[in-house]
Every structure is written in structure tokens, then in C-alpha cells.
Amino acid sequence: MLVSTLILNGLVMGAIYALIGVGLSLIFGVLEIVNFAHGQIYTLGALALALLVGHFGFGFLPAAFVSALGVAAFGYILYVLFLQHIRKGEFERGIILTLGIGIVVQNALIYFYGATPQIVDTEFSFRDINFLGLRVEMIKAIAVGFAIVSITALHLVLTRTRFGMAIRALSQNREAALVVGMRPEVVAGHAVVIGTALAGLAGAVLAPVFTVHPLMGAPILFKAFAIVIIGGLGHLPGAVVASLIIGVSESLAGGLGSASLQDAAVFLVMIAMLQFRPMGLFGKGVRI
Amino acid sequence: MTLQTSIRIAAALAALALGTQLAAADPIVIGLSSPQTGGAAYLGQHQRWGAELAVEEINAAGGAIGQQLQLSVQDNQCNPTQGAASAEQLISVGKVSAIVGALCSSATLSIMPIIEKAQIPLVVETSTSPKITELAGVGGNKWTFRINPSDQELAIGLARYLIADGKIKKVAFAGEDTDYGRGGHAALKAVLEKNGVKVGNGDFFGRDTQDFSAFLARMGSDKPDAIAVYLNGADELNFLRQYRASGLTIPLTGRVEFSELQEGVVESGAINGATSVFPYSEQITVGDNTAFVERFRKKFGEVPNAQSYEGYTAIRLVADAIDRAKSAEPGKIRDALESASFKATLGDVLKFDDHHQAHPSAVILQIENSKVVVKGLFNT
Numbered sequence: 001m002l003v004s005t006l007i008l009n010g011l012v013m014g015a016i017y018a019l020i021g022v023g024l025s026l027i028f029g030v031l032e033i034v035n036f037a038h039g040q041i042y043t044l045g046a047l048a049l050a051l052l053v054g055h056f057g058f059g060f061l062p063a064a065f066v067s068a069l070g071v072a073a074f075g076y077i078l079y080v081l082f083l084q085h086i087r088k089g090e091f092e093r094g095i096i097l098t099l100g101i102g103i104v105v106q107n108a109l110i111y112f113y114g115a116t117p118q119i120v121d122t123e124f125s126f127r128d129i130n131f132l133g134l135r136v137e138m139i140k141a142i143a144v145g146f147a148i149v150s151i152t153a154l155h156l157v158l159t160r161t162r163f164g165m166a167i168r169a170l171s172q173n174r175e176a177a178l179v180v181g182m183r184p185e186v187v188a189g190h191a192v193v194i195g196t197a198l199a200g201l202a203g204a205v206l207a208p209v210f211t212v213h214p215l216m217g218a219p220i221l222f223k224a225f226a227i228v229i230i231g232g233l234g235h236l237p238g239a240v241v242a243s244l245i246i247g248v249s250e251s252l253a254g255g256l257g258s259a260s261l262q263d264a265a266v267f268l269v270m271i272a273m274l275q276f277r278p279m280g281l282f283g284k285g286v287r288i
Numbered sequence: 289m290t291l292q293t294s295i296r297i298a299a300a301l302a303a304l305a306l307g308t309q310l311a312a313a314d315p316i317v318i319g320l321s322s323p324q325t326g327g328a329a330y331l332g333q334h335q336r337w338g339a340e341l342a343v344e345e346i347n348a349a350g351g352a353i354g355q356q357l358q359l360s361v362q363d364n365q366c367n368p369t370q371g372a373a374s375a376e377q378l379i380s381v382g383k384v385s386a387i388v389g390a391l392c393s394s395a396t397l398s399i400m401p402i403i404e405k406a407q408i409p410l411v412v413e414t415s416t417s418p419k420i421t422e423l424a425g426v427g428g429n430k431w432t433f434r435i436n437p438s439d440q441e442l443a444i445g446l447a448r449y450l451i452a453d454g455k456i457k458k459v460a461f462a463g464e465d466t467d468y469g470r471g472g473h474a475a476l477k478a479v480l481e482k483n484g485v486k487v488g489n490g491d492f493f494g495r496d497t498q499d500f501s502a503f504l505a506r507m508g509s510d511k512p513d514a515i516a517v518y519l520n521g522a523d524e525l526n527f528l529r530q531y532r533a534s535g536l537t538i539p540l541t542g543r544v545e546f547s548e549l550q551e552g553v554v555e556s557g558a559i560n561g562a563t564s565v566f567p568y569s570e571q572i573t574v575g576d577n578t579a580f581v582e583r584f585r586k587k588f589g590e591v592p593n594a595q596s597y598e599g600y601t602a603i604r605l606v607a608d609a610i611d612r613a614k615s616a617e618p619g620k621i622r623d624a625l626e627s628a629s630f631k632a633t634l635g636d637v638l639k640f641d642d643h644h645q646a647h648p649s650a651v652i653l654q655i656e657n658s659k660v661v662v663k664g665l666f667n668t
Contacts, residue, residue, distance in 0.1 A: 115329035254502030
């Protein structure tokens with residue numbers, strides 16, 4: 001019973017990690033930028049939801065939708081102002097720039113919002129559903145629903161539409177994409193919007209599960225990096241599988257072992273992966 | 289005397305008077321090492337607010353030895369490395385006369401050797417690790433003074449209450465993976481096990497842990513009689529939020545803070561039966577606490593918690609020492625602190641023992657019918 005509860009908890013958390021990991025992976029795949037501001041973008045989603053639900057009386061579902069849209073708009077502004085000016089090969093510049101953006105966003109949030117953590121209660125909070133005889137919080141089940149729908153939608157867009165093909169083309173061969181007349185800056189802008197929207201959505205759906213405060217993004221960022229590395233840099237299905245592996249490993253380590261082991265689990269898996277499959281589970285260079 | 293000479297003398301006198309006035313206007317700088325970012329930032333914010341209120345009130349009443357006080361705050365991020373850096377900064381750049389801090393035990397322990405070397409008094413106001421008392425005072429760090437009870441003293445008070453209650457035989461432990469959490473675990477284990485209550489090995493969570501669901505699932509399976517919680521700030525709130533969602537009914541105990549932040553969880557009834565030991569509660573009505581709570585709420589819009597109360601008290605204590613020493617010289621402030629007999633807001637008189645540990649009262653709180661009830665004050 002304990003083991004099944006832990007596995008189910010792990011899959012639920014893994015599905016939510018996937019939202020963050022897939023966004024990070026997508027941005028890396030297209031722009032070759034490791035987005036160190038991704039944790040703060042996730043935080044923005046959570047704070048937006050806290051504001052919409054707590055102060056404007058929104059329901060959880062519309063608030064999550066509006067938060068993701070708002071964060072996507074913010075992502076687009078970031079792209080236009082900063083990210084699109086990073087040229088190919090300026091890998092370090094991308095890291096320093098996004099790290100700086102993350103720090104500025106985090107401190108701006110502390111300045112305007114304060115450091116006080118907040119609990120967000122929604123109409124779905126503290127209600128349970130029964131899944132195969134196991135108890136699952138309804139709010140977490142809804143979060144998983146969001147993750148499944150948005151990642152499936154992204155997969156369909158990437159594989160079935162011209163827009164998605166353009167993103168994939170750019171991530172696979174930038175020069176060839178230019179030769180056939182694609183405009184990389186437009187395609188990359190779309191990728192950033194989708195990637196940040198997913199992170200914002202993850203923050204929004206996790207806001208009622210965890211406490212919300214401006215510093216909540218930092219710890220999850222490292223987990224997201226580990227997911228992207230385990231899944232294979234820039235590989236979206238890899239990020240999803242890695243997220244589920246991380247979620248379940250953490251849950252089993254914490255439930256059957258100890259809290260310290262739970263913290264270490266994600267990085268132990270990452271180290272093992274780097275040792276035996278340095279390109280990650282599905283990594284064959286950069287591809288989507 | 290020619291007119292020219294008169295003017296020269298007048299100018300010299302004016303310059304002298306102005307100089308004296310400028311010297312008098314030089315503020316006395318008190319340093320505050322506080323977590324302003326990171327998971328404990330909320331607590332740091334309250335500690336800072338408490339200190340700011342004290343400085344404002346002291347200055348409005350004419351300052352200390354006729355000089356205004358000025359607070360210089362450095363962020364220690366609640367970790368030892370930044371703790372040490374914050375003290376270096378306050379001493380070398382801030383030119384402080386005394387330091388208050390550092391809220392987190394690990395940061396305080398890293399600051400202690402630095403202030404000892406620089407010979408600047410440190411008033412510890414919230415850190416509870418018993419190690420601080422062991423290292424301070426006789427045979428150790430003569431520049432460190434602590435005004436709040438250590439976890440050892442708090443654990444003794446809590447253990448007495450739990451043992452008298454008689455319902456608890458097995459306690460699980462969830463603590464922060466710092467000197468605070470580990471020190472709390474050691475202190476509680478030592479006192480409870482002497483009285484036949486078994487305390488588990490403890491689960492220690494890194495700061496900023498968000499997901500406690502695996503630990504709570506294990507608790508649901510292990511079924512201890514109580515879970516002792518030694519977390520703080522956002523982490524503690526996260527724990528309580530997830531505890532509530534887990535539907536567990538195992539009573540919580542330890543150092544659970546029942547301040548304004550946790551109001552929603554308390555009101556939900558999910559932690560009914562929880563007990564906690566704390567150096568302060570805004571619900572205490574003894575001394576001048578009611579008026580203090582009101583002044584604090586008016587200025588900051590929130591009720592004070594233990595951090596704000598202790599930050600406030602520490603600054604007032606330092607100002608009292610400056611007044612009695614008639615000097616803002618660090619060595620003289622230290623000597624004055626050693627002989628302090630300072631009446632705090634709760635009515636306790638703070639005096640330091642030979643390990644520079646004061647013994648204020650602490651409070652046992654319990655949640656009954658979704659309300660925080662003060663079960664009693666005890667002397668530490």
C-alpha cells in the first residue's frame with residue numbers, strides 16, 4: 001500500500017515536473033540557450049494565479065489559463081528584448097543573460113510582493129479522489145490533467161503542423177532552415193512563448209499544492225536541469241520520461257528511505273545517466 | 289579687539305559649535321545580520337521590522353546617549369557562508385558598534401568567531417541551537433550574548449508538558465537540515481528518551497524543500513503518536529499545507545509556529561491537538577505585549593511573530609547597554625551587556641548567566657477547536 005501510494009505520488013509530481021522540463025528543453029532545442037530564468041518564470045505563473053484567485057476571485061481553471069497566457073506574454077517580451085540578440089555560439093552569453101534576468105525578476109518580485117509565503121486555496125483544494133483504491137488530492141489530479149493535455153497538444157503541434165515542423169527544423173539544422181527561407185527569429189520567438197507558457201502553467205497548477213513566494217523557483221530549476229540532462233538535451237519525449245523517472249525515484253527514496261535520500265535521488269539518477277549514457281536517455285545531439 | 293579679530297573669533301566659535309553639533313548628529317550604527325532572501329526571508333523580514341520599530345521608537349525618544357541609532361542590515365541568506373560575509377561587511381564597512389542576529393543558528397555560529405576577533409558584541413535573538421550557549425561566555429566567546437532560550441531549554445519545557453499529558457510514546461521527527469533542526473532533534477531526543485518516549489532518527493530536509501508528500505505517506509504507514517516539526521518559514525508552511533491535504537490526524541508538536549502566517553491552517557481544524565513551544569506568541573497578554581502588538585500591526589500591517597519580537601527586544605537591549613555604558617564603544621557595550629538587567633516587553637528581566645545566556649519565559653501553545661490557546665508560560 002505504501003509503495004503504491006509512493007509510486008502514484010511520484011507519477012503525479014513527475015507529470016508536473018514534465019511541464020517545466022519540456023519548456024526548458026524546447027527553448028534549448030531551438031535557441032540553444034540554457035534558460036536559467038526558467039525557475040523565476042515558473043514563479044511568475046504561481047504568483048499570477050495567487051493574485052487572480054486570491055484578489056480577483058477567479059476560479060482555478062480560468063486563473064491557470066490566464067496565468068499561463070500572461071507568463072507567455074512576458075516570455076515573448078524577454079525574447080524580443082534580450083534572447084533574440086544572442087547569436088549562435090554565444091552559449092556563455094545566454095547563460096549569463098538568463099541568470100541575470102532570473103535574479104532581476106526574483107528581486108523585483110520580492111520588492112513588489114514581499115517575501116511572505118502564501119497558501120492559495122481554490123475550489124478544488126483539500127478534496128480527494130479515489131484512483132484504483134488510492135487517495136489522490138483533486139488539485140494534483142487536475143494538475144496532471146493540465147500536464148497531459150498541454151504536452152499532448154504540444155506534441156501534436158510539433159509533429160502535425162507546419163508551425164511545429166518549422167520549430168523542429170530549426171532545432172535540427174539552423175543553416176538548412178535558413179536556406180529554405182525560414183525566419184529563425186520568428187520561429188524561435190514562438191518556441192520561447194510555448195516554453196515559458198508551459199513553465200507558467202506549471203507554476204500556476206502547483207500554486208495550490210505548495211506555498212507561493214518569490215523564491216520558490218530556485219530549487220525547482222535544478223531539478224528541471226537534471227530532467228533535461230537525463231532525457232537528452234532538447235528531446236521532448238525524453239524530458240517527459242525523465243520527469244516521471246525523477247518523480248517516482250524521489251517519492252520512493254523519501255518514502256522508503258529518508259528525506260536526505262529524496263533530495264539526492266534526482267542527482268544520483270543524473271550522475272548515473274551521465275556516466276553510462278552521457279547524451280541522456282534519448283539524446284542524439286539536439287533534436288525535438 | 290578689531291572688527292576683523294571679532295569676526296575671526298566668531299567664525300571659529302561657529303565652526304566649533306557646528307563641529308560639535310555634527311559630532312552629536314553622528315548616529316550610532318547597529319548591525320543586523322538577517323536572512324533577507326532565501327526560504328527564511330519571511331522570518332528575516334519580521335526580524336528586520338521588529339528592529340526597525342525599536343530604532344524608530346528609541347530615536348523618537350531622543351536616541352541613546354543623546355545620539356540617534358541607525359540600523360545597518362546585511363543579508364545572510366540563512367547560511368554560514370553568507371552569514372560570515374554579512375558580519376565582515378557590517379564590521380569593516382558599516383563600522384557598527386554592535387551586531388544583532390543572525391536569526392539562523394548556522395549563520396550565527398559562523399559569525400561568532402568573526403565578531404570575537406573584531407571585538408564587536410553580538411546579541412543573538414532567535415537562533416536556538418544549544419551550541420551557541422556552549423560556545424559563549426566563560427571559557428569561550430566573550431562577545432556573544434543570547435536573549436532567547438536555546439532548543440535545549442525549550443525542549444525541556446515541551447517534554448514536561450508532553451510527558452504529563454501521557455498520550456505520547458513514539459515521536460517521529462521532521463527537521464530542517466541545519467544546526468536548528470539537528471540541534472532541536474538532539475535536545476528533544478535527550479529529554480524525551482530519558483522519560484521513556486521514543487524519538488525516531490529524524491528526517492532532515494534541505495532548506496526550500498517543497499514536496500513533503502513522501503514523508504507524510506510514510507508517516508501514514510508508520511503511525512507515530514506525534515510528529516515533532518522543526519522547520520521554519522516557507523518550508524514549515526509548505527509542510528503544514530501538505531499535512532492538511534494528507535488527511536493525517538497524527539498530532540504535531542515541536543517548534544511549530546502558530547503565527548499569522550499559519551492562520552488558515554489553524555482555522556481549518558487540520559492541526560487541532562498540535563502543541564508547540566515558542567519564546568513568544570502575540571496572544572500573550574502579560575507585560576506590555578498587547579500595546580506592542582498594536583504598534584507593530586499599525587506600522588507593518590501584520591501581527592508580530594517571535595522573530596519580530598526578538599529583533600525588537602535585542603535592539604532595545606543594545607540601546608539600554610549603550611545608555612548604561614555612556615558610550616557606543618563596542619568594548620564598553622559588551623561590559624554593559626554582561627551586567628544587563630533589562631525588562632523586556634513580556635515583563636521578563638533579561639540577565640545573562642556565565643555562558644551569556646538569558647533565561648526569559650517561553651510559552652506552550654496548543655491548537656484547540658481551531659484556535660491557538662496559550663497553555664502556559666514557563667521559565668527557561
